[in-house]
Amino acid sequence: MDLEKVLKENIDCLSNIGNAPTGGMTRLLYSDSWLAAQNTVKEKLEAIGMSASFDEVGNLFGRVEGTxxxxxxxxxxxxxDTVVNGGTLDGQFGVIAAYLAIQYLLETHGKPLRSLEVISMAEEEGSRFPTVFWGSKNFVQEAKKEDVLEIADFEGLKFIDEMKRCGFDFRDEKKEKRDDIKAFVEIHIEQGNVLEKEELQIGVVNNIAGQKRYTIVLKGEANHAGTTPMGYRKDAVYGFSEICYEAINRALEVGDPLVLTFGKVEPKPNTVNVVPGEVLFTMDCRHTDSVALASFTEEIEALMQEIAKKHGLAIDIDLWMDEAPVPMDATIVSTIEKAAQSEKMKYKLMHSGAGHDSQIIAPHFPTAMIFVPSINGISHNPAEETKLDDLVAGVKVLASTLYELAYK
Known part of the structure; x- marks a missing residue:
């Protein structure tokens, strides 16, 4: 099996489905291109001797029975699925790598002792409808029907109508959760530049960072920019700037793996000759340790209150996302490490700062992840790319890992 040739052919094949003429991939849940991609994967699974079928919501499974x-x-x-105008690797590389690794194992070693299965999950990105992890949440029976009954996409098309148009429906909630899954291994591009900077081929993920996301509003007093003396102002931008400066400096002192981002800033009235009376801004904080994450964000919340008071500003702090870190299964992490060593790959243990389906599956079944480098750390972008050699290295480590788990 010429893995490099077959891998490139499969990436090119799937990337033609949802690929815009101007560049970039858009393949959204329950769209025509999404359905075509799932059906193409189904054909590929069947072509290598796997039995393939969809569940109720559109997750696709390919299976070979253990002997x-x-x-x-x-x-x-x-x-x-992809984001709007995304790249050709995020998500689908993990699907392609899974069935090619299993194809290699079947051709090289025959049938496994334990059953091997591929999952091509229906949706992770949340790019069409205001819901995320629809595929994995249904797989582990966490998805709630009531959360999607009334939602629609940006064109007004309802979630439930589009789901049924593609031939799918809500899952049977009377079914019990599967109890046969002994391991789940997801391979993914890093979407960061750590591996590339350190000239490594493989990341062995041992933790997915927890996240806290906030929307914060500072309220002062809008006033004339020319007639209001500096000492009499209640300038919301001035207050925000001090919060941003002090909080980021504190994050730099704490260091990795903590990250802190002020990603959205909306001053009002946002005009040249008025002292801004209000600023809405967001804060995103992530860490692999839940105690450290809670401690740091509590410190920053207190800091924001103190700075607001000093500037004579009112402050409203809304914590609207609070996701705990998700550790990966230590046994599978060790198995991936040994696979990387046996394949003579340069690797490191690392955490994932981005969310993945694995964080949904890990609380239910033993789970771990493999990363391959991203060129310049770019993802969710048409320029998303990984060297073919690194993609091949990832498939080899995945195949070696699956061999240890299914053949021994």
Whole structure:
């Protein structure tokens, strides 16, 4: 099996589905291109001898039965949807890598002792409808029907109508959650530049960072820019600037793996000759340790209150996302490490700062992730790219990992 040739052919094939003439990939949940991609993957699974089928919501599974322990399943895969105008690797590389790794194992070693299964998850990105992880949340039976009954996309098309148009429906909530999954391994591009900067081929992910996201509003007093003396102002931008400066300096003192981002800033009235009386801004904070994350954000919340008081500003702090860190399974992490060593790959243990389907699956089934480098750390962008050699290295490590889990 010429892995480099086959991998490139499969990436090119799937990337033609949803690829815009101007560049970039757009393949959104329950769209025509999404359905075409899932059906193409189904054909590829069947072509290598796997039985393939969809669940109720559109997750696709390909399966080969184990010869000795068929009731024990080793699962690998990722999501098939993309962001709007995204790249050709985020999500779909994990699907392609999973079935090519299994194809290689079947051709080289025959049938496994434990069942091997590929999952091509329906949706992870949340790019069409205001819902995320629809595929993995249904797989582990966390998805709630009531959360999507009334939602629609940017064109007004309702979620439920588009789902049914593609031939899918809500899952049967009376079914029990699967109990045969002994391991889930997801391979993904890093979407950062750590591996590239350190000249490594493989990241062995041992933790997915927790996230806290805030919307904060500072309220002062809008006033004339020419007639209001500096000492009499209640300038919301001045207050925000001090908050931003002090908080980021504190984050730099704490250091990795903590990250802090002020990503959106909206001053009002946002005009040249008026002292801004209000600023709305967001804050995103992430860490792999839940205690450290809570401690730091509590410190920053107190700091914001103190600075607002000093400037004579009112402040409203809304914490609207609070996701705990998700550790990966230590046994599978160790198995991936050994696979990287056996394949003579340069690797490191690392955490994921981005969210992935694995964080949804890990609380239910033993889970770990493999990263491959991203050129310049770019993702969710038509320029998203990884060297073919690094993609091949990832498939080899995945195949070696699945061999340890399913053949021994």
């Amino acid at each position: 000795k322990y068929p009731e024990e399943t080793i699962l690998s895969g990722s999501h098939i």
